[in-house]
Amino acid sequence: MAQQNWTTIVKSGNSAFDMDIKGLAKCKDLILLLVRRTFVAKYKQTVLGPAWAVIQPFFTTVVYSVFFGNIAGLGATGVPNFIFYLSGTIVWTLFAHCLTETSHTFTGNAGILGKVYFPRLVMPISTAISQYIAFFIQFAFMLCFMAYYLITDAGLAPNLLILMTPVILIQLAVLGMGFGMIISSLTTKYRDLAMVVGFGVSLWSYCSPVAYDMFSRSQLAPGSAIYYIYMLNPVTPAINLFRNAYLGCGEVDWLFYGISWVTTIAVAFIGALMFSKSEKTFMDTV
Amino acid sequence: MKELAIRVENVSKEYRLGAIGGATLKGEIQSKLARLRKKEDPNLKIGEKVHGKNERFLALDDLSFDVEKGETIGILGHNGAGKSTILKLICRVTAPTKGNIYMNGRITSMLEVGTGFHPELTGRENVYLNGAILGMTKAEIDKKFDEIVEFSEVGQFIDTPVKRYSSGMKVKLAFSVASHLDSEIMIMDEVLAVGDVNFQNKCIARMKQVAEKEGRTILYVSHNMATVKSLCSRCIVLSAGKKIFEGSTEEAIAIYMKNDEFDNATFFDTSEAKRHPKCNKRHLLQNLQLLETETNKIEYGKKVPFRICWNSENDSERLRMKMVVNGIDATPVGVVFGGDLAHKKGMNSADYLLDTSYFVPGKYTVDMILYDEDDAGNVMFYDRTTVLRFTLEHSDESVKLKHWFKDWGNAVLPCVTKITEDK
Numbered sequence: 001m002a003q004q005n006w007t008t009i010v011k012s013g014n015s016a017f018d019m020d021i022k023g024l025a026k027c028k029d030l031i032l033l034l035v036r037r038t039f040v041a042k043y044k045q046t047v048l049g050p051a052w053a054v055i056q057p058f059f060t061t062v063v064y065s066v067f068f069g070n071i072a073g074l075g076a077t078g079v080p081n082f083i084f085y086l087s088g089t090i091v092w093t094l095f096a097h098c099l100t101e102t103s104h105t106f107t108g109n110a111g112i113l114g115k116v117y118f119p120r121l122v123m124p125i126s127t128a129i130s131q132y133i134a135f136f137i138q139f140a141f142m143l144c145f146m147a148y149y150l151i152t153d154a155g156l157a158p159n160l161l162i163l164m165t166p167v168i169l170i171q172l173a174v175l176g177m178g179f180g181m182i183i184s185s186l187t188t189k190y191r192d193l194a195m196v197v198g199f200g201v202s203l204w205s206y207c208s209p210v211a212y213d214m215f216s217r218s219q220l221a222p223g224s225a226i227y228y229i230y231m232l233n234p235v236t237p238a239i240n241l242f243r244n245a246y247l248g249c250g251e252v253d254w255l256f257y258g259i260s261w262v263t264t265i266a267v268a269f270i271g272a273l274m275f276s277k278s279e280k281t282f283m284d285t286v
Numbered sequence: 287m288k289e290l291a292i293r294v295e296n297v298s299k300e301y302r303l304g305a306i307g308g309a310t311l312k313g314e315i316q317s318k319l320a321r322l323r324k325k326e327d328p329n330l331k332i333g334e335k336v337h338g339k340n341e342r343f344l345a346l347d348d349l350s351f352d353v354e355k356g357e358t359i360g361i362l363g364h365n366g367a368g369k370s371t372i373l374k375l376i377c378r379v380t381a382p383t384k385g386n387i388y389m390n391g392r393i394t395s396m397l398e399v400g401t402g403f404h405p406e407l408t409g410r411e412n413v414y415l416n417g418a419i420l421g422m423t424k425a426e427i428d429k430k431f432d433e434i435v436e437f438s439e440v441g442q443f444i445d446t447p448v449k450r451y452s453s454g455m456k457v458k459l460a461f462s463v464a465s466h467l468d469s470e471i472m473i474m475d476e477v478l479a480v481g482d483v484n485f486q487n488k489c490i491a492r493m494k495q496v497a498e499k500e501g502r503t504i505l506y507v508s509h510n511m512a513t514v515k516s517l518c519s520r521c522i523v524l525s526a527g528k529k530i531f532e533g534s535t536e537e538a539i540a541i542y543m544k545n546d547e548f549d550n551a552t553f554f555d556t557s558e559a560k561r562h563p564k565c566n567k568r569h570l571l572q573n574l575q576l577l578e579t580e581t582n583k584i585e586y587g588k589k590v591p592f593r594i595c596w597n598s599e600n601d602s603e604r605l606r607m608k609m610v611v612n613g614i615d616a617t618p619v620g621v622v623f624g625g626d627l628a629h630k631k632g633m634n635s636a637d638y639l640l641d642t643s644y645f646v647p648g649k650y651t652v653d654m655i656l657y658d659e660d661d662a663g664n665v666m667f668y669d670r671t672t673v674l675r676f677t678l679e680h681s682d683e684s685v686k687l688k689h690w691f692k693d694w695g696n697a698v699l700p701c702v703t704k705i706t707e708d709k
Contacts, residue, residue, distance in 0.1 A: 006293075010378055010387040030418040037415055041406040044447070116395050116419055117378035280381035283374070284301060 023119040030118060034126035039133060053137045057093060061086045064211050074212035079249045080154050083145050088210040090138040091242050094131055095172040095235055096201045101127040102180025103197050105275075106188045106282050113283065120279040121272075124181055128173045135169070146246065157248025161241065168242050175234055175264045181271030188282040208235045215250045222251065234260040234267075290390065291471055291503035292353040292376065297385035299346040299371050299527075345371040346382070347527035355390070355470075358497040358504040360518035360535060362542040367524040369507045373473050376505065391470025391503070394420050396461070405449035409440060409459055412448050416463045430466045437492070438462035439485070458485055465492050472496065475507045486513075493517055511539050511615030536614075540649065543616055552576040554674055562670035568599045569656045569668040572633070576676070586680035587643045594673070595635045596627075596656065603658060605629055605668065607636075610653040611645070619645065619696040627656070646696050647680040 043049045064085040069075030076084035102124045106113065109123060149156050187193045205211070207230075214220040220230055231237060237257040244252045346368045353359050363369045375382050377395035403412050413434055417427040427434075435441045438459045440451070448456060464472070474493075490513060496502050497517075508514055514521065514535065521538030523531040531541045554574045561567065576582060577591040584590055598605070607624035627636055652674040658666045 006388040006390050008378075008389040008393070010375065010381065010389070026423075027418075029422075029424040033415045033418045033424070037404050037407060037411070040411065041404055044406040112419060114374075114379055115377075116421075117393070118419060118421065283380040 021119075024121055024125075027118055027122045031122055031126045031129065034122065035129045035133070038126065038130040050137060053134045054141045057086065057089045057138050058141070060089050064089070068211045074217075076213040076247075076249055077216045078155050079247045080149055083142070083149055083154075083156065083247060084213065084243070084249065085211070086142050086145060087243050087246055088239055090135060090142060091168070091172065091239050092205055092208065092210045092235070093138070094135045094169065095176045095238075096205065097131045097134070098128050098173045098176025099180045099183075100197055100201060101131065102177050103183035103187065103194070105180070105184040106278070107184070107191075107194065110283070120275065124177045124184075124275070127180075128177055131173065131176075132169070142246075155248075156246075158246050159244075159248060161245035161252070164241060164245060168238050168245075171238055171261060171264050172235070174268045175238075178264065178267035178269075178271035181275040182267070185271075185274040185278040185282075188278050188285050204233075204235070207233055209239055209250075213250070214240075222253065231256040232259065232263075234263040236260070289355040290352050290388075291355045291357070292390070292505070293388040294349055294351050294372070294376070295386045295388070297346055297349045297372070297375060297382045297387060298344060299368075299375060299380075300383040301343045301345055344527050346375070348385070349524075349527065349529055350385075351522055351529060351532060353503055353505065355503055356497065356501040357520060358493070358506060358518050360514045360521040360538065361505060361507045361524060362514065362521055362538055363524035364542075366526075368527040369524055370475060371527075372524070373475055373505065373507060377473055389471065392421055392468070393471045393473060394464055394467045394469040395473040396464040396475070403448050403456060403460065406447055408447055409435075409444040409451070413444075413459065413463055416460065417467070420464060420467055421469065422467055426468060434459075434462045434466050437466070437488075454482060454485070461485075461489055465489070465496060469502070471503045471505070473505045490516055511543070512617070515539065515615070540614060543614060551582055551675075552579060556671050556673050559671045562667065565667045565669050567669060568603070569596055569605055569629070571596045571654055571656065571669050571671055571673060574654070574673040576674075577637075582674075582676040584642055584676055584678055586645075586647050586678050590640045590642065591637060592640060592674070593635055593637045594654065595633060596629070596669070597633055598629045598631055601630045603666075606657055606659075608655045608657065609673075610655065612651045612653065613696045614649040616651075617696070619650065642678055644698050644700065645678055646694060646698060647678045648696065649675070649677050650696075651675050 039050075043052065046052060048055065061082060065075070065081045069081035069085065075081040105120070105123045105127070113120065113123075146156060146158070150158075183193050183197060209220075214230070214236075215222075218224065220227060231253060237253060237260040240250050241252050241257055244250050349368070349372060361369050361372065373395070374380050376387060376389070377393050379395075403416060407415065413431065414424065414427050417430075418424070422430075435444055438455075438461070440455045440459055443451065443455065448459075451459070472493075493504060493506075494517065497504050504517070506514065506517055518535045520533065521531075521535045521542075522529055523538050523541050531538055552575060555572075556574065557570070557572045572595040574595075575593045577593060579590055594607075605627040607627050609622040609624060611619045611622065613619050624638060627634070651672055653670060654673040655670045656668040658668070660666075
């Protein structure tokens with residue numbers, strides 16, 4: 001028989017290392033359209049539209065400022081509570097949304113994924129990109145407040161660490177996607193984890209310096225016993241770095257920031273492996 | 287040897303029966319631990335065997351076939367035969383347990399309509415999204431966009447959110463997108479089950495065009511034998527995950543419809559045959575015999591006498607007979623009213639004449655119904671069963687036609703006669 005050229009070969013078994021990276025590159029348009037879908041669909045039939053991206057962190061920040069900042073006295077030292085909480089909230093939201101949205105990849109898109117093939121990594125990637133869009137709207141909003149506080153000379157000290165912004169943002173999204181992919185792979189079999197995600201993420205936010213200033217607490221300050229455990233939370237050093245860069249408050253512990261990157265890469269690696277292992281047969285169990 | 291588009295090689299797909307895993311993480315860990323310690327699984331139900339072979343189910347069992355480039359191939363089989371499984375494997379939605387599948391070219395699957403339509407997005411946005419999901423780039427969709435919209439007949443609504451579309455409109459749009467893709471292999475599963483008749487015909491025409499003119503390969507799965515017949519050049523019949531037939535569409539349909547017993551019988555014993563569940567069996571058909579013929583292959587136009595025998599429990603009830611003639615795809619061709627049957631208690635028989643000039647040459651089955659209806663129109667079913675299979679053949683002498691066309695239907699109607707005026 002004549003020599004036959006095959007463009008695609010489907011083999012049995014599911015090796016985790018068998019990732020379709022080549023196919024992924026061809027899916028640029030699909031990723032962009034999925035991002036557009038997520039974004040357009042989210043704000044369709046709303047009067048305020050993308051303004052909602054700003055309204056949510058704004059009110060969260062107001063509540064944090066009033067309850068945690070003023071009433072409980074957990075607020076920041078040296079910078080206004082409002083900008084302190086706003087910066088923490090938007091960075092945390094980027095991470096948390098990447099995680100929760102990615103964790104629904106398999107279960108939430110079973111409809112599409114069960115009918116057509118495209119590299120499954122397209123889904124988490126497009127999720128992350130749509131979270132970035134929301135983040136940049138919020139970020140612009142934060143910059144407006146920063147400008148206001150800088151004019152009124154409220155003690156903000158932005159510095160050159162601002163150049164680290166892309167590194168922080170990539171880290172948070174990758175970390176969120178990593179955890180999300182692990183959960184997503186496991187939820188194809190065990191729905192328990194879907195239950196955990198919602199409140200797990202909100203508990204996690206309390207273990208991270210989102211709603212309080214860790215450096216104004218003696219229990220959490222550098223050198224305290226709990227500090228070393230607390231800083232192992234990979235999100236904490238990233239939030240600290242972000243705040244230090246834009247507001248000039250707190251300290252940056254480069255050792256722990258390095259550890260947080262190591263954690264990030266490990267989680268992303270495990271996530272990608274688990275994801276590619278389960279993507280081939282998840283339709284049988286989901 | 288023609289170029290191949292798909293080669294399926296010894297493919298098996300195994301599913302686990304029942305709930306997969308312990309359904310919860312805790313249950314799974316308990317079971318795993320128990321297995322490690324060789325103890326009884328605490329999560330097994332009483333009486334359940336410890337991970338016996340019967341927990342597994344082979345949806346596909348060592349299946350192999352080749353599909354040539356440009357071929358339209360039908361996959362037939364009853365529910366659970368593995369049709370959808372093989373299509374899922376080919377479009378890589380899930381991976382085979384054993385075996386390999388080789389493919390040459392891009393694949394578009396239309397396993398179900400509206401794949402990836404987002405209700406909030408407009409038709410236009412969905413065309414782009416759906417096209418991208420199916421593997422097109424934006425530039426390709428731009429080029430085909432007008433063609434897609436025109437074919438879909440929903441041009442007027444293209445900027446309306448899809449959630450306001452009727453189901454038919456969604457199907458039309460989805461089909462248009464999928465059928466305008468530049469993929470080399472198309473996979474379709476029951477896509478034509480919805481949509482109005484006009485659109486269905488349009489789809490079939492489009493698919494023929496796609497297959498014949500553009501040289502694309504189509505894998506088609508449907509329970510609608512009429513579309514299979516008009517589309518597919520070859521069929522594969524699956525049963526319980528195995529290939530039981532590969533060959534011409536006609537034969538495949540016959541096998542699928544379990545009409546493979548088109549033997550030469552002239553005597554059909556129905557005493558043990560399966561009955562329609564609504565029958566009360568007070569009068570039971572025993573057999574049917576074709577007379578004056580040696581086979582059930584009958585020449586078109588011939589009048590064939592036949593005799594039916596039935597057993598009656600009483601002679602007091604009025605008994606009527608009618609027959610439903612079915613085509614090979616089990617679509618009824620028409621009904622024949624046989625009138626009242628005179629009968630006494632015990633065995634009875636009656637002779638009839640079957641005029642075959644009302645049927646288009648082909649294969650038929652006949653269901654016979656014994657019934658009665660009262661003045662109020664209430665029907666009493668005594669018996670209903672398939673009593674006869676026959677093949678109608680035609681030769682050029684009996685009809686002045688060389689070909690019968692599939693789209694003529696199955697009946698020859700005697701309802702039009704020319705009015706001649708004497709002048």
